[in-house]
Amino acid sequence: MTSPAPVLRPVGNARAGAAPRWSRWRREVGATLTKAAEVLATPLVPADYLDVFAPLRKGADLRARVVAVEPETADAATLVLRPGADWAGHVPGQYIRLGVDVDGVRQWRAYSLTHGPRADGCISVTVKAVPDGVVSPYLVHRLKPGVLVHLEQAAGEFVLPEPGSPRHPARLLCITAGSGITPVIGMLRNLYPSTAAGVVRTARGATYDITVVHLAPSEPDTIFARDLRALADAGVIRLVSRYDDVHGIFDVAQLSDLVPDLAERTTLACGPGGLLDALTDHHAAAGLPLSTEQFRPTTIVPGEGGTVRFSAGGADTTVETDGARSLLDAGEDAGVLMPSGCRMGVCFGCVVPLRSGAVRDLRNGALTTAVPGETGPDGVPIQTCISAAAGACEIAIP
Amino acid sequence: MTVITKQPANPIAHLTPEDIEAIGHELDAIRQEVLDTRGERDAAYIRKVVDVQRKLELGSRAVLLGSAFAPAWILGTVGLSIAKILENMEIGHNVMHGQWDWMRDPKIHSTTWEWDNASTAEGWKHSHNEVHHTYTNIVGKDNDLGYGIMRVDEDQRWYPMHLGQPLWNFINACFFEYGIAAYDLELGRNLRTPKDKRSPEFTRRARATLKKIRKQATKDYVAHPLLSLPTGSFLPTLAANFTANLVRNLWSHSVIMCGHFPEGVETFEKAAIPERETRGEWYLRQMLGSANISGSKFMHIMTGNLSHQIEHHLFPDLPSNRYAEVAPKVKALFDKYDLNYHEAPLPQQVYSAWHKVVRLSLPNGWLATTNRKNLPSQLKMLYAMATKGPRVRRAAQARLEQQARRLTAEQNSAQAA
Numbered sequence: 066m067t068s069p070a071p072v073l074r075p076v077g078n079a080r081a082g083a084a085p086r087w088s089r090w091r092r093e094v095g096a097t098l099t100k101a102a103e104v105l106a107t108p109l110v111p112a113d114y115l116d117v118f119a120p121l122r123k124g125a126d127l128r129a130r131v132v133a134v135e136p137e138t139a140d141a142a143t144l145v146l147r148p149g150a151d152w153a154g155h156v157p158g159q160y161i162r163l164g165v166d167v168d169g170v171r172q173w174r175a176y177s178l179t180h181g182p183r184a185d186g187c188i189s190v191t192v193k194a195v196p197d198g199v200v201s202p203y204l205v206h207r208l209k210p211g212v213l214v215h216l217e218q219a220a221g222e223f224v225l226p227e228p229g230s231p232r233h234p235a236r237l238l239c240i241t242a243g244s245g246i247t248p249v250i251g252m253l254r255n256l257y258p259s260t261a262a263g264v265v266r267t268a269r270g271a272t273y274d275i276t277v278v279h280l281a282p283s284e285p286d287t288i289f290a291r292d293l294r295a296l297a298d299a300g301v302i303r304l305v306s307r308y309d310d311v312h313g314i315f316d317v318a319q320l321s322d323l324v325p326d327l328a329e330r331t332t333l334a335c336g337p338g339g340l341l342d343a344l345t346d347h348h349a350a351a352g353l354p355l356s357t358e359q360f361r362p363t364t365i366v367p368g369e370g371g372t373v374r375f376s377a378g379g380a381d382t383t384v385e386t387d388g389a390r391s392l393l394d395a396g397e398d399a400g401v402l403m404p405s406g407c408r409m410g411v412c413f414g415c416v417v418p419l420r421s422g423a424v425r426d427l428r429n430g431a432l433t434t435a436v437p438g439e440t441g442p443d444g445v446p447i448q449t450c451i452s453a454a455a456g457a458c459e460i461a462i463p
Numbered sequence: 464m465t466v467i468t469k470q471p472a473n474p475i476a477h478l479t480p481e482d483i484e485a486i487g488h489e490l491d492a493i494r495q496e497v498l499d500t501r502g503e504r505d506a507a508y509i510r511k512v513v514d515v516q517r518k519l520e521l522g523s524r525a526v527l528l529g530s531a532f533a534p535a536w537i538l539g540t541v542g543l544s545i546a547k548i549l550e551n552m553e554i555g556h557n558v559m560h561g562q563w564d565w566m567r568d569p570k571i572h573s574t575t576w577e578w579d580n581a582s583t584a585e586g587w588k589h590s591h592n593e594v595h596h597t598y599t600n601i602v603g604k605d606n607d608l609g610y611g612i613m614r615v616d617e618d619q620r621w622y623p624m625h626l627g628q629p630l631w632n633f634i635n636a637c638f639f640e641y642g643i644a645a646y647d648l649e650l651g652r653n654l655r656t657p658k659d660k661r662s663p664e665f666t667r668r669a670r671a672t673l674k675k676i677r678k679q680a681t682k683d684y685v686a687h688p689l690l691s692l693p694t695g696s697f698l699p700t701l702a703a704n705f706t707a708n709l710v711r712n713l714w715s716h717s718v719i720m721c722g723h724f725p726e727g728v729e730t731f732e733k734a735a736i737p738e739r740e741t742r743g744e745w746y747l748r749q750m751l752g753s754a755n756i757s758g759s760k761f762m763h764i765m766t767g768n769l770s771h772q773i774e775h776h777l778f779p780d781l782p783s784n785r786y787a788e789v790a791p792k793v794k795a796l797f798d799k800y801d802l803n804y805h806e807a808p809l810p811q812q813v814y815s816a817w818h819k820v821v822r823l824s825l826p827n828g829w830l831a832t833t834n835r836k837n838l839p840s841q842l843k844m845l846y847a848m849a850t851k852g853p854r855v856r857r858a859a860q861a862r863l864e865q866q867a868r869r870l871t872a873e874q875n876s877a878q879a880a
């Protein structure tokens with residue numbers, strides 16, 4: 066209901082005591098009004114009514130309105146979103162979690178922001194439709210301007226080293242594959258904004274020396290191919306594009322040929338697990354710094370599943386799942402309100418206690434077990450997005 | 464109605480166990496069809512209802528700010544009554560059934576919803592979803608059968624206190640939300656238990672209920688009236704809110720009574736329900752133990768689609784907007800297996816349910832054997848039964864039943880002739 070009282074600085078002796086009292090008074094009035102609104106709205110909360118009229122207001126759950134859906138390639142599109150008043154901004158390279166209702170069901174997925182702070186206050190993400198995907202084809206082909214989507218504040222560590230940090234000014238190598246270009250294009254567009262007159266050189270941009278190695282199946286279905294070429298043509302980045310149909314499948318051993326000054330650069334890489342694993346080994350062997358971002362976990366061949374009981378405040382839901390299905394997906398499919406985040410094992414937004422039974426880590430097969438009475442009263446915390454049932458188990462949903 | 468196993472013509476005697484299982488499969492198929500097509504359209508429906516309800520409630524409460532002005536009072540009270548009915552029936556009841564959980568919207572979810580009613584969502588979900596929907600119409604197990612305070616079946620012994628049950632039922636209807644809260648708490652049983660022997664769980668839930676009642680009452684009878692104070696509408700607003708609650712209580716009580724109470728709806732004997740009821744047997748009990756209300760689309764929404772009580776009891780967790788769609792298929796199944804699909808307009812069902820309440824408030828056979836001529840003597844006998852102890856009661860009861868039987872036999876032979 067109320068905004069936090071602004072901090073007023075005392076001006077002169079006479080008013081020295083007045084300012085704190087004034088702000089305390091404002092705080093108290095604010096608290097009283099909030100309380101009154103709650104009494105009037107019970108059993109709902111005031112927000113339930115305000116949301117009907119002003120879903121993007123200050124203090125509301127974070128949401129955004131779709132402003133435009135702009136096609137990039139045949140199966141990718143950029144979504145321009147106007148976020149609610151509480152949007153706190155982002156650093157290029159970070160991602161947001163987007164909650165959309167697909168066929169009436171709320172689905173959350175992470176998408177990298179593909180730009181720096183925009184003059185119009187909007188934010189944008191670029192989505193590649195994954196065949197058989199639940200959310201991405203919806204976003205690319207069916208989402209319409211005007212729809213309200215749910216949003217979380219930007220998160221993620223995959224960002225450029227800041228001016229002032231030991232690694233700056235930085236000589237960087239960005240290796241991106243397919244839609245893995247999205248966080249990197251966000252960084253590049255922020256450093257080297259492009260206008261009708263062409264790419265703008267900024268003082269900050271001049272402090273970076275960036276080589277981009279971009280990998281894709283073929284040129285026509287490469288998102289941001291034009292943007293990358295424009296940046297390269299303007300001379301602000303060095304671009305190495307490798308298309309599978311022209312150059313054959315990329316092998317990390319080729320890297321030193323493609324990027325002769327590889328040893329002097331810090332590598333940022335975003336792409337599929339196989340590529341990132343190969344790069345990790347390659348860079349570790351060469352003693353080179355590497356920072357990575359992955360869109361989905363690399364999973365192992367699963368074992369047997371089991372019966373999972375989700376207990377949420379007295380209401381139990383029991384489902385049979387196979388050993389390949391994450392507990393997050395299994396719970397959501399059964400209508401349980403599961404906490405979630407990146408859905409790939411990095412943010413820990415999905416952690417809940419395992420009360421009893423065993424679960425298997427889908428990335429490496431490691432088993433986690435909880436034995437009531439032995440493993441502590443609160444159970445064992447597990448990440449549901451990368452865990453599958455390994456026999457019967459019980460999970461508490463807060 | 465006598466429990467089904469004691470009726471002269473058992474309405475399910477013609478069904479073989481295979482038939483019953485086949486019914487189960489057919490109903491499962493109907494259910495699956497809805498699950499397979501559940502989606503955007505359904506989500507849009509419930510969001511629309513919630514949206515309309517909130518706007519209607521806010522609008523009505525705004526109009527009531529000036530309720531000292533009579534037309535504003537009427538308009539606001541009608542609007543608020545409808546808003547409260549929508550909230551309890553089409554939204555609250557159905558959301559708490561988990562009908563919309565598949566949407567995974569934390570704001571429309573059975574684990575987060577709290578409704579505009581004296582009873583807590585937690586208590587309601589237990590007594591209604593778990594007990595009533597599982598033990599539907601089993602005498603002695605389903606508290607909805609008379610809420611533990613009424614005689615709802617011929618097989619329950621008649622006591623003089625039952626004479627008062629039309630009155631109890633009416634009072635319960637007026638204050639239905641408190642009645643629900645009390646029976647969610649099993650208040651009667653718990654109050655009879657000595658204080659130190661009551662479970663801590665009961666104490667906790669009783670506290671939660673009292674807190675909820677206090678908040679509900681503060682909202683309707685203090686806070687909103689205070690907002691109307693500047694226009695001198697404190698009392699009119701209070702009266703409007705009271706009226707809206709009363710209307711909502713009477714309405715929901717009527718709808719719920721129509722669901723299981725009308726004459727001809729079957730009840731079941733605890734002992735006759737197998738230990739492990741098959742899915743087909745469970746379905747069959749739901750089919751026979753419920754009654755529908757026919758009417759317009761608006762009427763269906765206002766009853767929270769409990770007008771499709773049969774479909775609701777078969778598929779309590781399917782979205783309510785789908786009941787009307789599956790009803791023809793369910794009805795066809797009733798016809799196919801020669802079962803009675805109990806359906807009638809609201810006034811008829813309400814009358815029928817009340818008729819049963821009155822009939823059962825009197826000893827078995829009394830109403831049937833009474834006519835204008837013998838009324839004084841019948842009343843005298845009733846008075847004796849009510850005041851003269853068990854022996855007199857038993858003797859009079861036996862006589863009444865004998866007379867009633869003879870009467871039926873005479874009517875039957877007259878008909879045959």
Ligand SMILES: Cc1cc2nc3c(=O)[nH]c(=O)nc-3n(C[C@H](O)[C@H](O)[C@H](O)COP(=O)(O)OP(=O)(O)OC[C@H]3O[C@@H](n4cnc5c(N)ncnc54)[C@H](O)[C@@H]3O)c2cc1C
Nearest residue numbers: 160174175176177191192193197198199200201244247360
């Ligand atoms: C930090 C982070 C940032 C991300 N940023 C972006 C972004 O900027 N743009 C973007 O398009 N996506 C991005 N993603 C991926 C995105 O969150 C979804 O995973 C993706 O859109 C697929 O979702 P879906 O619902 O369509 O597919 P799902 O229904 O979740 O998956 C369906 C099937 O497709 C497979 N699958 C999932 N992802 C891929 C893939 N990338 N390629 C091939 N098969 C796949 C799954 O294993 C599954 O078998 C990001 C993910 C993370 C964790």
Ligand code: FES
Nearest residue numbers: 406407408413450
């Ligand atoms: S959702 Fe991020 S770790 Fe599981």
